[in-house]
Amino acid sequence: MKQVNFLQPNNNNLNTYLFSGTILVALSIFIVFLNSFFKKDLISFLPGTISFFIPLILGFIGLHLIRIDYSGYKFLDAINKNINTNNFNAFLSLLIVFVIIKSLPPLLSWFILDANIAGDSKDVCTGSGACWTYIKIWFNRFMYGMYPNPEQWRINLSFVALAFLGCVGFFATEKFKKYLTLYYVVVYPIIAFFFIFFFISGGPIFFDFSYGIIAAVISIILGFFIPSKFKMYYFIIVPITIYILLKYVFFYEELIELGKLEALEWVETGAWGGLSLTFIVSFFCLIFCFPIGLFLSLGRRSDLPIIKYISIGMIEFWRGVPLITVLFMSSVMFPMFLPEDMFIDKLVRVIIAISLFEAAYVAEVIRGGLQALPRGQYDAAKSLGMGYWKMHILVILPQALKLVIPGIANTFLALVKDTPLIFVVGLLEIVGMLNLAKTNPEWLGFAMEGYVFASVLFFIICYAMSKYSYNLEQKYKTER
Amino acid sequence: MNIKKILPQILTLLVVILVFGFFSYNAQINMENRGITFGYGFLTQESSFDVQFSLIEYDGSHSYFRAYLVGLLNTILVSVIGIIFATIIGVVVGIARLSNNYLINRTASVYVEFFRNIPLLLQIFFWYFAALRALPLPQDTEPMFGVFFLTIKGFFVPAFVWNNLDVFIYSIIAAIISIIFVRIYARKKQENEGIQTPVLSISISLLLILPILSFLFGGVGASVEIPVIKQLSQSGFTYEGGIKLPPELISLALALSLYTATFIAECVRAGVQGVSKGQKEAAASIGLTPNQVLKLVVMPQALRIIIPPTTNQYLNLTKNSSLAAAIAYPDLVLVFAGTALMQTGRAIEIVSITMLTYLSLSISISIFMNWYNKKIAIKEK
Secondary structure (H helix, E strand, O other): OOOOOOOOOOOOOOHHHHHHHHHHHHHHHHHHHHHHHOOOOOOOOOOOHHHHHHHHHHHHHHHHHHHOOOOOOOHHHHHHHHHHHHHHHHHHHHHHHHHHHHHHHHHHHHHHHHOOOOOHHHHHHOOOEEHHHHHHHHHHHHHHHOOOOOHHHHHHHHHHHHHHHHHHHHOOHHHOOOOOOHHHHHHHHHHHHHHOOOOOOOOOHHHHHHHHHHHHHHHHHHHOOOOOHHHHHHHHHHHHHHHHHHHHHOOOOHHHHHOOOOOOOOHHHHHHHHHHHHHHHHHHHHHHHHHHHHHHHHHHHOOOOHHHHHHHHHHHHHOOOHHHHHHHHHHHHHHHOOOOOOOOOHHHHHHHHHHHHHHHHHHHHHHHHHHHHHHHHHHHHHHHOOOOOHHHHHHHHHHHHHHOOOHHHHHHHHHHHHHHHHHHHOOOEEHHHHHHHOOOOHHHOHHHHHHHHHHHHHHHHHHHHHHHHHHHHHHHHOOO | OOOOHHHHHHHHHHHHHHHHHHHHHHHHHHHHHHHHOOHHHHHHEEEOOOOOOOOOOOOOEEEEEHHHHHHHHHHHEEEHHHHHHHHHHHHHHHHOOOOHOOOOOOOHHHHHHHHOOOOHHHHHHHHHHHHHOOOHHHHHOOOOOOOEEEEEEEEOOEEEEOOOOEEEHHHHHHHHHHHHHHHHHHHHHHHHOOOOOHHHHHHHHHHHHHHHHHHHOOOOEEEOOOEEEEEOOOEEEEEEEEEOOHHHHHHHHHHHHHHHHHHHHHHHHHHHHOOHHHHHHEEEHHHOOHHHHHHHHHHHHHHHHHHHHHEEEEEEHHHHHHHHHHHOOOOOEEEHHHHHHHOOOOHHHHHHHHHHHHHHHHHHHHHHHHHHHHOOOOOOO
């Protein structure tokens, strides 16, 4: 038998080192485990400070003893390579393991073991753990806000329908694949808009928008007779003109009865709230901010000086101010800018404000993609005789947007995380509802449960989004 | 110049002018109806409202401009605290994410994924309404190290009472100036003679010796004022003396730094990963020690990648500090765009001043960053 040197473990007395090292590590973990799960202190006979550090010291020595290169055991080599490369790493690994063991029992008991979920009043919450009854009772409020209970099926139905319509892309046959982009960019948002503003809110606003539909239909029909050279300007000017003519000249408030959805109770937007409002706001802002940002980024790189400087001004302005001041502006300053009889709904103002704000960020992200494309792409497209729009739609944007998928996903994530700020104008989405429920005199003292619940929800939503964007990035990745 | 280039520009300009004209026309009419005249004269009027926490002397008899300054200073205070802690946490976590230790690596990435996927406002609320509310009352508090008192009413820390503070500050300034001279001298010496001077140890000793000299000979003295508990009423206690950090400030700074640190960590990781392996190997092959490789080859290149996005994060942190309004920390938005606006009703003036303040801050920083980026960009031939 060779000399056993405990300072430098080696392959020669492998089993001796392994045996003693494993026992020491297991002992140290066992001590901490007993201490934290069963409140038993094996080493309480030692003075305080020493007994506090004993597990750490034992584990440290144990890890030192099993640190043997090329031992021949796969498991041991994996441990040594990953968590036990040197003394410092071993120390940190032990610390992390102990912290996890130490923090498990309190967390478990708060979340599950001592928590209450049965019953439907505050009295059942006697344990030291969480009171999930609170979440259960307030669940409807957290999801739907002040939306009247008997009407909540409208929100559910709209969301389910929209989710189905959103999944159409997965079932589309080859023949319809080429229309998918058009569907998602134009048709789907319009359907969603109709669902939310007519079905969820109900009431007489239907007619107001029916002018818009008539205007759109007329202008599309007329559009067939317009030479393609002027089509762009035509579609900017004519629909708005027809809308204004229809609303203020031809049928001034006359046929308002026509569009009422009598069967549905009118629910004003102030009553909307909870997680459904988070979804509504983020959904519309996502839809609006992308095209605005796209145009701003193109404008910033344009050769036309006026358009360029207006775009730069827009982008830098929105990027320079915090969102909360933008919302302040939309709630207290914006009404001063409108004629006295004109009133824009709070929710609409908020959606416009957030969309403009995030559009500036989207614009900067897309600009990054545009700048990353080599000049050759522009030159090649031009040499094929393509005009500005054709070049961008067919050559530049598909490549640039592919490059910036992660950046756009980050902006969208930021947008979802910014929606709670709409409390500034008095709209209560889920975080706002939590703050309201917290102050209810019957349910004082359950702030923690509420915030944990909302954190978990937001974490799931945002994490799913970021994973989805990662998949998208991998799917569209092309070698250059 | 053809029509295709001029027409879109004129149309856009027209739309912008029309929108602005429409807005300002309506604003004039609305203000006339309400009997307000546009102007910034109100800034000198007496504000007659109080602010809970202020760095400069302030009460209701001061002007609205003073209230603006109070808010601005509070915003700067919480941003600076947040930036310092976010940088420290971010750098540590970013390096931990690069570690080859599986446990450390995982822990760091769990931290990053967790904190950056939860809205900042929710985090602020969590710390303020849930976590810090669990702290003991002032009379039940166990002191930390005997002098720090962490209570539900705030964090009470001892304060330094200085004699001849100005001499002390002068000594530090003198130390910094002499360090700069030492560095210049050392660089010249290295360029001319190839001899390296131990700059770091000289700088540290200068920074220690000069202030100590000022204590010994400059008549500088400092005593520590420890907070002492004081009874206000039957059940109301507080601490007197020392510095009080209100819970609003603590929770705001905590949430801001934990949230922003995740983004800074990602910047740091990307920066260090961005330095190609060949650089390190090349540096090692010409005989540089590992420390020199890090200092002279890796760090300068990594910093070039790290600094621009990190500055952006600092800017985001400063803008996010406006969420203070949600928990009543008296920052610029709460004091000025909240209370002052409510009192005067001058929405346009006040919101525009608030926005301009943030705007000028971020534009000046972005101009500085553009200059800096140009300066450090690798000059390719």
